[in-house]
Amino acid sequence: MKxxxxxxxxxxxxxxxxxxxxxxxxxxxxxxxxxxxxAGCECKHVKFAAGCHHxxxxxxxxxLYQNHLHSRAETVQEKYIDKPLNGVRGFSLxx
Numbered sequence: 001m002k003x004x005x006x007x008x009x010x011x012x013x014x015x016x017x018x019x020x021x022x023x024x025x026x027x028x029x030x031x032x033x034x035x036x037x038x039a040g041c042e043c044k045h046v047k048f049a050a051g052c053h054h055x056x057x058x059x060x061x062x063x064l065y066q067n068h069l070h071s072r073a074e075t076v077q078e079k080y081i082d083k084p085l086n087g088v089r090g091f092s093l094x095x
Contacts (some may be wrong), residue, residue, distance in 0.1 A: 018058035
């Protein structure tokens with residue numbers, strides 16, 4: 001049997017949703033996120049005040065995703081900013 005990925009990330013009109021694999025690795029629970037915070041879960045444990053580990057996992061994966069985007073943007077910015085266009089001299093046309 002093919003192994004399922006531990007989570008899937010979807011961007012929707014309402015925000016971001018994660019599908020987190022259950023502990024038996026047979027089904028996914030959908031966890032919607034609002035501003036990086038879990039807004040619910042489909043599992044039966046969500047009624048408790050602390051929430052469930054699916055919500056915690058979705059929040060963690062979203063933080064890692066956002067940190068990766070920010071670090072990648074900084075790398076691209078450092079690579080292309082503050083470098084002279086044509087060495088130390090200004091632009092010149094070749095004859």
